[in-house]
Amino acid sequence: MDNPFVRKLEQHVRLAPEDRAVLDGLARQHIRHVAPRQDIEGQHGDAQHTHLILDGWACRYKQFPDGRRAIVALLLPGDMCDPFVFRRARMDHAIGALTPVTVARITPEQMSDAVRGRPVIEECLWRETLSTVAIHREWIASVGRRSAIERLAHLFCELHLRLARVGLADGTTLPMPVTQPDLADALGQTSVHINRTLKELRTSGLVTLRSRRLAIRDLGALMERGLFDPAYLQLT
CATH class of the missing domain: 2.60.120.10 (Jelly Rolls)
Structure with a gap:
């Protein structure tokens, strides 16, 4: 392997x-x-x-x-x-x-x-x-101060970059095998709230989520929506 x-x-x-x-x-x-x-x-x-x-x-x-x-x-x-x-x-x-x-x-x-x-x-x-x-620091900041949509947008940006560096993202499309209850437990929200937030990201044209695959339609806009600065991931 x-x-x-x-x-x-x-x-x-x-x-x-x-x-x-x-x-x-x-x-x-x-x-x-x-x-x-x-x-x-x-x-x-x-x-x-x-x-x-x-x-x-x-x-x-x-x-x-x-x-x-x-x-x-x-x-x-x-x-x-x-x-x-x-x-x-x-x-x-x-x-x-x-x-x-x-x-x-x-x-x-x-x-x-x-x-x-x-x-x-x-x-x-x-x-x-x-x-x-x-x-961990970013996750604490998300739960403590980011809004619901900022939390989810930030998490999607983070997962995209983390998966991309090990060759598991296809451009801006990535696997998303976790459930809405999993996302809720990670972001300190309810499953109902996650569902509403996902719908808002979709209707804004930022992402689509289908068949356990997340397609980021506008990465720059998603990063802006999530107040995402990739520097903490030390990609360079």
């Missing part, structure tokens, strides 16, 4: 053949297939592994005692969940599959071996961590 993590990293750094071989080796460790709506890591469980998303969509989420769920991150192919997992003993959230997901399960020892004596790989892992934190 192609390694989307390497594809993403090579947007920023030139990997030596030996570094690429190490990262490709990590992507072949303990391959696991997870069904939709199943946990990859449970909330409050021991964090004994990191996971590299090879295929499919997953999410980080918090589950409340009354059953409510807050999605705090979407995980796409090429995303590594907590590369420095060996620095934390327990999970404070769950990682769940939204679609059929293929992951490589990597032990702390394998991560340590990959980094040891390879400064480029260590830099890449820190870059991944900093990128994750930057995305």
